[in-house]
Amino acid sequence: MSEQGEIIGRRVGRKAMPQIKSNLARRHLAQKAAFAFLWLAGLVVVGALLAVVGYVVAQGVRVINLDFLLTPPRGGLSGEGGISTTIVATLYLILVTIGIATPLGVGAAVYLVEYAGEMQGRSGLIPRLVALARFGVETLAGVPSIIFGLFGYALFVTAMHFGFSLLSAGLAGACLILPVIIRATEEALRAVPRSYREGSLALGTTQWQTIWGVVLPAALPGIITSIVLSVGRVVSETAVFYVTLGGSYKMPTSLLSGGRTMALHVYYLAMETRAFDKAMGTGAILIVVIILINVVINCLSSRLMIKG
Amino acid sequence: MPIRYVVDRGVRYLLLLSALASIFIVFLIGLFTLREGLPALWEIGLSNLLTGRVWRPQRGEFGLVAMVAGSVLATIGAMLLGVPLALGCAIFLAEVAPDSVRSIVRPAVELLAGIPSVVYGLFGMVVLVPLVRQIPVPGNTGFGLLLASIVLAVMILPTITNIAEDAIRAVPREYKEGSLALGTTHWQTIVGVTLPAARSGIVAAIILGVGRALGETMAMIMVIGNSVIFPRPLGNNPLTLFLSQARTLTGNIAVEINYATGLHESALFATGVVLFALIMIVNTTAHLLIRGRAR
Numbered sequence: 001m002s003e004q005g006e007i008i009g010r011r012v013g014r015k016a017m018p019q020i021k022s023n024l025a026r027r028h029l030a031q032k033a034a035f036a037f038l039w040l041a042g043l044v045v046v047g048a049l050l051a052v053v054g055y056v057v058a059q060g061v062r063v064i065n066l067d068f069l070l071t072p073p074r075g076g077l078s079g080e081g082g083i084s085t086t087i088v089a090t091l092y093l094i095l096v097t098i099g100i101a102t103p104l105g106v107g108a109a110v111y112l113v114e115y116a117g118e119m120q121g122r123s124g125l126i127p128r129l130v131a132l133a134r135f136g137v138e139t140l141a142g143v144p145s146i147i148f149g150l151f152g153y154a155l156f157v158t159a160m161h162f163g164f165s166l167l168s169a170g171l172a173g174a175c176l177i178l179p180v181i182i183r184a185t186e187e188a189l190r191a192v193p194r195s196y197r198e199g200s201l202a203l204g205t206t207q208w209q210t211i212w213g214v215v216l217p218a219a220l221p222g223i224i225t226s227i228v229l230s231v232g233r234v235v236s237e238t239a240v241f242y243v244t245l246g247g248s249y250k251m252p253t254s255l256l257s258g259g260r261t262m263a264l265h266v267y268y269l270a271m272e273t274r275a276f277d278k279a280m281g282t283g284a285i286l287i288v289v290i291i292l293i294n295v296v297i298n299c300l301s302s303r304l305m306i307k308g
Numbered sequence: 309m310p311i312r313y314v315v316d317r318g319v320r321y322l323l324l325l326s327a328l329a330s331i332f333i334v335f336l337i338g339l340f341t342l343r344e345g346l347p348a349l350w351e352i353g354l355s356n357l358l359t360g361r362v363w364r365p366q367r368g369e370f371g372l373v374a375m376v377a378g379s380v381l382a383t384i385g386a387m388l389l390g391v392p393l394a395l396g397c398a399i400f401l402a403e404v405a406p407d408s409v410r411s412i413v414r415p416a417v418e419l420l421a422g423i424p425s426v427v428y429g430l431f432g433m434v435v436l437v438p439l440v441r442q443i444p445v446p447g448n449t450g451f452g453l454l455l456a457s458i459v460l461a462v463m464i465l466p467t468i469t470n471i472a473e474d475a476i477r478a479v480p481r482e483y484k485e486g487s488l489a490l491g492t493t494h495w496q497t498i499v500g501v502t503l504p505a506a507r508s509g510i511v512a513a514i515i516l517g518v519g520r521a522l523g524e525t526m527a528m529i530m531v532i533g534n535s536v537i538f539p540r541p542l543g544n545n546p547l548t549l550f551l552s553q554a555r556t557l558t559g560n561i562a563v564e565i566n567y568a569t570g571l572h573e574s575a576l577f578a579t580g581v582v583l584f585a586l587i588m589i590v591n592t593t594a595h596l597l598i599r600g601r602a603r
Contacts, residue, residue: 031495038404041396042413045469048462049416052423052431059434107326115320116327129328136331142516142591143584144523146558147337150580153565154340175333182330206316236424239525239558243565266426267526276434283427290422294415 053287060284063277069285073249073265079275083282085251089166089259090235092252093245096170097177097234102227104174105181108133112182113189114211141179148176149243157244164246164258172244176237177230184229188222189215225300232293235286238263262286341584345577352571357578363536365564365572372579374538378453378554379583381539382532383521385457385550386464391514393461394468398513401469402476403498421466429530432459437531445551447542451533454550459531460521468517475509476502508597515594519587525558534559557583 067082074081116130152172162168192215200210216223238261246258247268260268262282269279349357352370360371397417401410432455440458441450479502487497503510533553542548555563561576561583568576 027493027496031493034495034498035404038396038400041393042400042405042409044393045397045420045465046413046416048465049420051435052427052462053419055435056427056431104326104329107323108329111320111323111327115323126324129324132331133324133327136328136334138595139334139588139591140330142519142587143334143337144519144525144558144587146523146525146561147341147580147584150344150561150565150577151337151340154344154577155336159340175337178330178333206312208316208319209312232422236422236427238424238426239562242526242562263424263426266424266430267530270426270430270433271530276430279430280434283424283430286424286427290424291419294419294422298415 053291056280056287057284059277059280060282060287063281064284068281072251073260075249075273079269079273079278083262083265083278083285085249086260086262086265086282089245089252090261090263092166092259093170093173093241093261094231094234096166096255097173098227098230100170100174101177101181101230105178105226106185106223108137108178109182109185109189110211110216112137113186114207114215137179137182140175141183145176145237145239146243148172149240151175152240152244163256164244164248165256166245166252166259167255169241169245169259170255172240173234173237176240177233180230180233181226184226185219185223188219188226191222192218221300221303225297228293228296228300232290235261235289235293236263238267242267338584341577341580345574345579345581348571348574348578349581352575352578354578357575358582361538363560365568365575368571370571370575370578372557372560372582374536375555375557375560375579376582377539378532379522379556379558381453381549381554382456382460382528382556383518385453386460386521387514387518389457390461390464390517391468394465394513394517395472395510397465398469398472398476398510399498399503402473403494403502417466417469420462421470425463425524425527426530428459428463429527432527432531440551443551445543445545445548448548448551449533449553451531452551452553453532453539456528456532456554456556457550459527460524463524463527464517464520467520468513471513471516472506472510475506475513478509479505512594512597515590515597519590519594522583522587522590523558525556525562528556529559529562532556532559534563536560557586 069082069087070084071082072085073079073083112130112133116127116133149172152168152175156162156168156171157164160168162171196214196218197210200214201207205213241261241264245260245264247260247264248258249260249265249268250257252259263286266279266282266286269275269282348370352360357370357372358376359373360369361373362369362371363374397413401413401417405413436455436458437450439450440452440455441448483501483505484497487501488494492500532555534555535553536555537553539549539552539554542551557579561579565573565576
């Protein structure tokens with residue numbers, strides 16, 4: 001082996017050395033060019049974010065003041081007034097959506113992680129239902145939001161006679177965020193160490209007592225993360241609410257009154273009244289809310305990491 | 309039997325029910341969209357709907373070809389612009405970026421995903437429309453497929469980058485070490501070993517990006533112009549196709565649903581059925597790929 005190597009070495013000899021060297025140089029040059037592109041890609045992403053956030057916030061702060069936040073919109077071609085009712089409508093809608101989706105989503109996640117885990121590969125009715133449930137979550141997560149809107153319009157607005165209302169929009173929105181909550185909660189539950197469950201079960205508790213007393217408290221930061229994530233979805237969602245909430249800028253008074261979220265307000269201001277300054281102001285507030293939500297999520301998940 | 313065992317049993321089935329809520333909702337969505345769309349599918353016919361070139365609800369002409377073309381072209385444009393950027397960013401985050409840079413770029417990607425689509429639309433209308441309008445082609449309004457593609461490219465970037473980065477990170481360390489030990493450069497290892505090993509995940513990421521692009525609604529309404537015309541080049545250069553205005557399937561539903569009645573309304577639900585079917589095909593392909601990788 002070594003003899004052969006020596007022969008080859010001798011044969012290649014010195015003549016080949018410059019070639020090898022230039023090959024190496026070429027390879028390093030290719031790497032430099034490629035990495036330059038990769039750095040550029042990272043830079044463009046940060047640049048795009050800064051451009052959008054920077055521009056909207058810079059334009060937005062010009063119209064934002066206490067008056068803007070506290071007076072209702074008055075309509076008109078220049079989008080007069082503030083955005084108070086849209087803030088209220090957004091908050092109500094968050095409450096309705098989260099209120100409906102959280103118990104359902106957390107319940108589903110608990111079942112899928114705690115009860116359904118042992119059924120993989122078994123036959124029978126319940127394992128089949130579990131596979132169906134998983135397929136449902138996967139599918140629901142991929143349904144585009146305008147389809148949720150159509151569905152909400154057909155079922156809640158028309159068939160169930162809820163009209164364009166917080167209730168219709170909340171129900172349709174709950175369907176939209178259900179997979180978000182299920183997936184994030186599943187992740188949180190999986191991060192709870194097995195030994196916690198074993199320790200509790202060894203004390204003679206039932207499985208539900210273990211889940212309620214040990215697993216859910218341990219997964220709480222993760223579950224809260226999932227709720228905060230869905231709040232972000234509701235705040236930034238438009239298509240679903242565009243076809244189920246009606247768009248009235250009057251103050252909502254009950255579950256059955258229509259309304260306009262802040263995101264919808266941006267749309268109406270930009271498309272119908274062309275009041276771009278007010279739209280920028282509302283958009284800037286949306287961006288600040290989303291940034292805050294991201295900060296909260298990062299704090300929560302770093303707490304989770306430390307615990308785990 | 310002690311009461312706590314009864315509770316345990318009861319809760320178990322209650323939770324099973326909530327786990328089944330998702331599939332029940334999917335079923336309801338299918339049922340109601342189809343039920344409302346059926347009159348149109350019956351009266352107009354699926355083939356007329358899919359091949360008709362004219363959409364004039366007042367005259368009872370319901371053809372979706374222009375909107376399908378709008379959706380597909382905007383998606384293709386977004387992919388051409390967004391995929392290299394998104395994959396570059398994914399490779400950058402997974403392989404190249406130092407921790408300090410990563411800790412800036414990663415949150416930036418997350419934030420891009422969170423920004424409301426109306427804000428992207430607004431930014432497009434106010435900032436990008438005047439820029440695109442600079443392109444000297446007669447009939448160029450600034451609104452149209454090019455603008456839609458740019459906005460969409462940024463919107464789908466987080467989807468693609470996140471999934472592709474996960475796929476790249478999942479490549480076993482030994483593969484890379486083996487390659488590096490052979491004397492390759494880091495870049496040669498990325499191209500020759502890491503990316504091929506992560507291929508199915510990367511393809512899945514791109515396909516999910518396509519699904520996301522096809523489903524986007526509000527930002528598209530705001531920047532694409534919404535004319536119900538079959539997109540065609542404005543000038544002699546075929547690339548001016550992208551300066552043409554268009555309308556997406558999603559936009560068609562959202563713009564008209566609130567005032568549509570009768571057959572028109574039903575035709576919009578049929579549009580939803582077409583969109584739903586399109587996206588289901590796309591997403592299922594992606595999930596099969598991801599699952600194939602997991603095995």
